[in-house]
Amino acid sequence: MFVRRIAVVGTGYVGLTTGACLASLGHRVVCADVDTLKVARLRAGQVDILEPGLTELVTEGQAAGRLEFVEGARAAVADAEVVFLCLPTPMGLGGAADLSAVESVARDLREVLPYGTVVVCKSTVPVGTSTRVADLVGREDVAVVSNPEFLREGSAVRDFLHPDRIVVGSDSPQAAERVAALFAKLGAPTVLMDAASAEMVKYAANCFLAMKLSYVNAIAELCELVGADVSAVTDGMGHDRRIGQSFLRPGPGWGGSCLPKDTHAMVRIAESVGVDFDLVRSTIDTNRRQQRRVVDKVRDAVGGTLAGARIGILGLAFKAGTNDLRDSPALAVAELLAFEGAELVAHDPEIGRPLVGMTVVDDAYLAVRDADAVVLLTEWPEFRALDWGRVADLMSGVVVLDTRNHLDADALHRAGLALRGLGRRQPAAAG
Known part of the structure; x- marks a missing residue:
């Protein structure tokens, strides 16, 4: 070479x-x-x-x-x-x-x-x-x-x-x-x-991935309503080589430095040549709705109003393995919670700096102390390994909303906590 x-x-x-x-x-x-x-x-x-x-x-x-x-x-x-x-x-x-x-x-x-x-x-x-x-x-x-x-x-x-x-x-x-x-x-x-095709490849790929994520989030919502389990559904889908296993996990929405800006840019590119790219517009709209749906679940977990509720937030980065907050769905959800009057205490293993609208602490157990509900928004391995009995003792409430379907349901059940996921057929009941 x-x-x-x-x-x-x-x-x-x-x-x-x-x-x-x-x-x-x-x-x-x-x-x-x-x-x-x-x-x-x-x-x-x-x-x-x-x-x-x-x-x-x-x-x-x-x-x-x-x-x-x-x-x-x-x-x-x-x-x-x-x-x-x-x-x-x-x-x-x-x-x-x-x-x-x-x-x-x-x-x-x-x-x-x-x-x-x-x-x-x-x-x-x-x-x-x-x-x-x-x-x-x-x-x-x-x-x-x-x-x-x-x-x-x-x-x-x-x-x-x-x-x-x-x-x-x-x-x-x-x-x-x-x-x-x-x-x-x-x-x-x-x-x-040619250059134009190469430039289009990146947008086409990222918009497809965003559509796949929005699709699985919509499937998760549907699973909840019809009594299906999204984990089983996506496992069955993922074995189809035409679909594959990647990007089939529901979450609080997609974000990061690429997908949000690239989907919006694709819409504008289409508009510039007279095309209304409804499919990508719907992908963006579904993502926003997913964030609001998570807030609805938290509100329901604390009795119908977020005003004055103390919410423990686990995870702020847009995904585990990074310290990137750009267009993080965790921050989008947190902003909506704060807008409705919730008191937020958050922990992320790689985010230590202060953030507007919440208190950021350096220990997960500090984040869950006296919480009326806990919301996991980023799938850090450290959160799965928490002592959930200790978490239960520290919390004021009993509901843990796992927006990544990341946690061990049996561990939370044994601790007496009510685990609620996305697209799961039946949340674990508190003991």
Whole structure:
């Protein structure tokens, strides 16, 4: 494999994982960020992102001289052959992706990119962005390639080094092949296509996953009403190879840094060409309804009103294995509970900072003390291992709402607690 000189602009989840993993494959990588403090911490080997294996890759890459960190994009691209743009594209007004960071960097690098550089859009961007970046760079010698990422928080390093596929899109086949070659050592299926198709792949995949999650949450609601058990239903479904087991677990709604913004962006993309994408709109609406449904269950658990009720919250991150609060369904549910007057005391193994509308404590048993009800919102293994007899002694009430169907029903039953899940046929009664 040829060793390439690579610049990565942006050191968030995608950028830092991309840089560290490419360095582990033998390439020479310079990662850039505008945050002076973050650059200093990364140079010292301090990784603030909770991501298994990432700190080790950063340390190993620096020790081997293949990975370095600099402040500012211009400093990173001085002798780069390939430049990855791993910049935030948050949801803007009306749900469209905000491309201001991508466009700003493209303009800034126009005059300093080495001759023949390939610019790679790694960020999730709407169809046509590669063309837009090429126009902003405005140089015939610089090709722009789309290489969408498919990294899951909590397993990003593994996903990068063991991908299902690598998608590379460009209107220049030579540039696409040059980028694809960077990943040759991984031995993964590589799908080459035009830039517009590559940009659409990421949105199409994420919207499909969001639809699958909303679907199973709707099935869970239906199971409760007809006396079925969602765990049995999804087990039966998941053995169908056309469906599979993944993304078939009900929860308090989906969130994180990708699905919310990507579903809204897809709706806007469709609108821009005169298509009303009702299926994705319904997916978003179902997700919002799921959060309200969880609140309804908590309200019912404390007697019909949340005003003045003390609620213990277990889990704040949008999923276990991360410290990411972006669009966390746990926070959405907590906000609705607080709006109705509930007093919230929360614990998450990786979230210690204060949050508006609740008290955050550093111990799960402090969160459940004197609680009229306890709500599990993130499926951390630590919560399954709690001493539920002790929890029962500390609580004022007896209901534990498990929105992830994560807890051991027998353990809670023995403790005298009433476990209520999502889509379960029959909640365990308190002893």
